[in-house]
Amino acid sequence: MNECKGFGRGGGxxxxxxxxxxxxxxxxxxxxxPDGVTAKVAPSARKVGQIRCRDWRMEIPLxxxxxxxxxxxxxxxxxxxxxxxxxxxxxxxxxxxxxxxxSAALCVAVARAFGxxxxxxxxDGEAAEVAYExxxxxxxxxxxxxxxxxxxxxxxxxxxxxxxxxxxLPVALHLAVGVTGLGSDTSEQVxxxxxxxxxxxxxxxxxFDELGELVRxxxxxxxxxxxxxxxxxxxxxxxxxxRLGVSGPALDEIVSAARASGALGAKLTGAGGGGCAVAxxxxxxxxxxxxxxxxxxxxxxxxxxxxxxxxDGEEGL
Numbered sequence: 611m612n613e614c615k616g617f618g619r620g621g622g623x624x625x626x627x628x629x630x631x632x633x634x635x636x637x638x639x640x641x642x643x644p645d646g647v648t649a650k651v652a653p654s655a656r657k658v659g660q661i662r663c664r665d666w667r668m669e670i671p672l673x674x675x676x677x678x679x680x681x682x683x684x685x686x687x688x689x690x691x692x693x694x695x696x697x698x699x700x701x702x703x704x705x706x707x708x709x710x711x712x713s714a715a716l717c718v719a720v721a722r723a724f725g726x727x728x729x730x731x732x733x734d735g736e737a738a739e740v741a742y743e744x745x746x747x748x749x750x751x752x753x754x755x756x757x758x759x760x761x762x763x764x765x766x767x768x769x770x771x772x773x774x775x776x777x778x779l780p781v782a783l784h785l786a787v788g789v790t791g792l793g794s795d796t797s798e799q800v801x802x803x804x805x806x807x808x809x810x811x812x813x814x815x816x817x818f819d820e821l822g823e824l825v826r827x828x829x830x831x832x833x834x835x836x837x838x839x840x841x842x843x844x845x846x847x848x849x850x851x852x853r854l855g856v857s858g859p860a861l862d863e864i865v866s867a868a869r870a871s872g873a874l875g876a877k878l879t880g881a882g883g884g885g886c887a888v889a890x891x892x893x894x895x896x897x898x899x900x901x902x903x904x905x906x907x908x909x910x911x912x913x914x915x916x917x918x919x920x921x922d923g924e925e926g927l
Contacts, residue, residue, distance in 0.1 A: 614652055618722025620715035620741065621646040622704040623759035624785065624879050624888050626840070627847050628768075628825045630803050630854055632753045634815075635770055636822030639829060640755055641783065641916050642763035643710065645703035649719035651727055654695045663700035672696065681717055681744035688743040689724050698723075707793040709880020714756035717744035737761040738774070749797045765916075767829060781835045783916040784891040786873070786900035788864035788909040792884030799856050799881035806855060814854070821850050841875025841890045848877030848887075856882030864909055865889075871903035872896055 621642045628638025654660075661678055662669045670676045672683065672694040682698055698720060704710045721740040725732040732740065738754075738761035745752045755768045767775040807814040824843045831839040848865055851857055861878045868876040868889035873896070876889040891897040897913040904911035 614727075616651045616723040616725070616727025617648070618651075618719045618724075618726060618737075619646055619648045620718025620722070620737075620760040621711075621763050622715050623711035623756060624787070625709075625755070626879075626888075626890075627828045627843060628755075628821060629847075629851060629878070629880065629882065630800070630856065631818040631821035631825075632755055632768065632770060633800060633803075634807075634818045636818050637767060637769040637825045638753075638755050639765070639767055639825050639832075640759045641765050641779075642759050643704065643914060645710075645914075646760070647704070647712065647715040647719045648701045649716070649723040650699045651720065651723040652697050654697045656695060658694045659696040659698065661698045661700065663702060665702040666700070666706050668700075672698070677713075677747045678716065681713070681747040682720055684747055685717060685720050685724065685740055685744045688740050689721070689728075691724060705789060707795065707885070708789055709794045709878070709882070709885030710787075711756040711760055711880075713748040714741060714745055714760040717741035717757060718760040720744065734761045735774070749800070752796070765832070767825075777829070777832070779832065779916065779918045781832075781837060782918060783837070784894055784897040784913070785916065786868060786889045786891055786897045786904065786911060786913045787879075788868065788887050788889070788904040788907075788911045790858075790860035790864065790884050790886065791910065792858075792860055794881050794883050794885030796881040799883045802883075803854055803856065817850055817853060821847065824850075837890065837892060838874055841873070844875035844877045844888075844890055845869075851878055851882060854882075858883060860884070860909075861887050863907065864904060867903050867907045867909075868900050871900045873900050 625640045632638035718741040741757040765777045765779045864887040865876040873889035879888040901911045901913045
């Protein structure tokens, strides 16, 4: 390893069940993507270094007011690094503000890169903890699920305030993802739900309870290898998220098109208000059909096969 450089990676994520209710103490079920963010950090000859990312058309000084720069500064402070004389170069394989955990992947990648630079390989738990500090720049008070999945990967059962549980995945998951092209601001959507919750707590607590129960049923379905049952739970999850007010016409259109082309179930993934929807399919060929249907409907789409015990990519974004 070049002692003057550090490298790190964080993965993207798809939430299968439990968006928004996870903020209110209910569990969530998520799976890591093979796509993510890779970071390279090195000392800078300048007093104030830069963050560069060609994929996101980003080139900003570390002392700027941009949320990515603020996130890196928070990570630096959390890791005991002084000053801003650092060059941070990013390579990404996931779209920004699309509900796939790009900011968490960035934070985990940068944390791991600074750790390697100092000759210390962070554990998954340490990387998730440091990245959470950076995530606060993007989302205020995030639930912690995105940075946890970005660090651990695989199938994750997450509940705020509890230790992460990485679960065994007994069967492959064939997923097709449709991208609306509309940005999804997590803090904005979380705030929208919070304001609605404050106006009618009894109703929203009931919705959160049902979303939490879907997560528990989803975990049991996965343990039994019952993908069809999981698909039905995802359908119900999308309906409940719509009742929370975080879906929209483009997300609903992706979900409808996916179901019409044979998906076992489909729902928005992430904060909503834009971003992506994910479809669960019964086979690789089924995922291919859904992907093609979504593209014909005018959306950017891709598919992934999440294999037992890990994840591997099919086609790039």
